[in-house]
Amino acid sequence: MRRQSSRPSATGRFAPSPTGDLHFGSLLAAVASFLQARSCGGHWLVRIEDIDPPREVAGSARRILRDLQRFGMRPDLPVLFQSTRYAAYRAALGDLIDRGLAFQCGCSRADLPRSGVYPGTCRHGLPRGKRARTVRLRVPAQAVSFTDQVQGEVEENLEQTVGDFVLWRADDLPAYQLAVVVDDAYQQVTQVVRGADLLTSTARQIYLHRCLALPVPTYAHYPVVRGTDGQKLSKRLGSDPIASGEPARALEAALRFLGQCCPSGLDLDSLWRWAENNWRLSAVPREARTAVTPEPSESSKPFS
Ligand code: GLU
Numbered sequence: 152m153r154r155q156s157s158r159p160s161a162t163g164r165f166a167p168s169p170t171g172d173l174h175f176g177s178l179l180a181a182v183a184s185f186l187q188a189r190s191c192g193g194h195w196l197v198r199i200e201d202i203d204p205p206r207e208v209a210g211s212a213r214r215i216l217r218d219l220q221r222f223g224m225r226p227d228l229p230v231l232f233q234s235t236r237y238a239a240y241r242a243a244l245g246d247l248i249d250r251g252l253a254f255q256c257g258c259s260r261a262d263l264p265r266s267g268v269y270p271g272t273c274r275h276g277l278p279r280g281k282r283a284r285t286v287r288l289r290v291p292a293q294a295v296s297f298t299d300q301v302q303g304e305v306e307e308n309l310e311q312t313v314g315d316f317v318l319w320r321a322d323d324l325p326a327y328q329l330a331v332v333v334d335d336a337y338q339q340v341t342q343v344v345r346g347a348d349l350l351t352s353t354a355r356q357i358y359l360h361r362c363l364a365l366p367v368p369t370y371a372h373y374p375v376v377r378g379t380d381g382q383k384l385s386k387r388l389g390s391d392p393i394a395s396g397e398p399a400r401a402l403e404a405a406l407r408f409l410g411q412c413c414p415s416g417l418d419l420d421s422l423w424r425w426a427e428n429n430w431r432l433s434a435v436p437r438e439a440r441t442a443v444t445p446e447p448s449e450s451s452k453p454f455s
Contacts, residue, residue, distance in 0.1 A: 413429070
């Protein structure tokens with residue numbers, strides 16, 4: 152990948168997994184990260200997190216990139232595909248193992264208690280008769296604290312909430328937590344703006360950044376979107392196909408959801424101009440909200 156020649160003041164990113172098409176929830180991540188980076192005079196990057204082939208939906212990476220373009224969001228550097236980065240993840244893992252920070256674990260999901268908190272079974276070596284399945288990071292007994300730019304002060308004691316967590320999976324794939332940290336550092340990301348469903352991953356990621364002696368970005372988590380039925384919108388459930396709507400109306404709905412009081416009815420270019428001049432992270436609400444997504448109108452031209 153081409154490296155930036157001069158370092159921008161800030162770098163934000165949108166990092167979708169290609170597990171379905173762009174939907175209202177992921178549009179929010181794209182829009183919020185884009186506007187926050189732009190409002191700081193920074194770069195905005197796109198990273199396709201295609202490291203989980205079993206969950207991947209064929210063609211969705213291409214469609215996500217196409218839809219971003221149709222919304223008028225262009226990354227400042229070529230798109231990074233995580234599937235090209237296995238060597239970097241293995242190197243980081245090797246480093247953690249060599250320094251005794253990560254260890255091989257022989258437990259399967261069925262061996263874990265109901266709470267899902269890893270009880271430390273293989274922390275001090277594989278018990279007799281167990282073979283290595285995963286690699287886990289040893290977590291500290293003290294809390295990890297950080298200030299989320301939307302959610303405020305957050306403190307999490309990883310030992311109590313998750314325990315030593317998986318860095319390398321039993322199917323010989325890197326875990327999301329490892330790949331995201333290695334790549335946020337590789338892409339020199341300084342600000343992470345994403346949905347609050349990932350707030351529970353943030354302490355793990357900050358701790359992992361520290362273990363790898365990598366700079367820690369700032370974090371801002373906008374609230375989770377609920378559909379009108381009260382459920383979280385999820386592209387895996389195939390909900391909310393914004394792709395059939397008009398981009399300007401979907402962008403308007405996204406800005407409103409993010410607490411930005413934008414004028415209604417503007418065309419896409421004027422709406423972006425308004426948004427770039429008026430974006431305020433401090434206006435993003437904290438609480439989970441119901442999405443009022445645009446109804447596809449008779450006249451709206453389908454994307455595909
Ligand atoms: N790839 C993750 C997802 O699509 C997001 C990762 C992140 O923003 O850190 O949910």
